[in-house]
Amino acid sequence: MESRSKRNIQQFNGDRYSTWKFRIRSLLEELQLLTVIDEEPPPRPDNEWIKKNILAKGTIVDYLGDTFLSFARGSSTAKSIMAELDKVYERRSLATQLALRKQLLNMKLQPDVTLFEHFTIR
Incomplete structure (x- = not known):
């Protein structure tokens, strides 16, 4: 994975969530991990899904500021981390x-x- 400076993705600090989310989703898509975020986890995950989930979680955590790591601590999937962040930071209608x-x-x-x-x- 390239460094953060080359990707221009700042650690999420509570500001401009939609921009941060767009960049994270683009990175996950490039890494072919977007399915882990968009689809429900399988009832019996295979090794490939487990590896993708671990890599997606690690990628998201890398781009979260220290004060926002609590969103990731109790989550077992990358999808649940993004869902928790969406609940708090995504703009409503x-x-x-x-x-x-x-x-x-x-x-x-x-x-x-x-x-x-x-x-x-x-």
């Missing part, structure tokens, strides 16, 4: 963002409600 913004705006503290009630009733 505009409709979801607007609904969350409306919900946040409606959470304002009313003058006749105590702070305790505001946080416990909702």
Whole structure:
């Protein structure tokens, strides 16, 4: 595998996840490991699938910053690492963002409600 500097893939540090993901997927595709990420693991993995998964996990971990290694620690597959990262960092649809913004705006503290009630009733 070539060095990170030649590939221009920075370690993921919490910023620009979609760009990082695109570059990682391109690298995994080049290494012929993308099937490990895109498909469900077989019920009884053969040696080839196990080797591909180990290499894909190692590649992803190489490009994760130290503070983001917790996403990989408990995962047994490269697919599960990417799924966990997607859950946290992938942008949601505009409709979801607007609904969350409306919900946040409606959470304002009313003058006749105590702070305790505001946080416990909702």
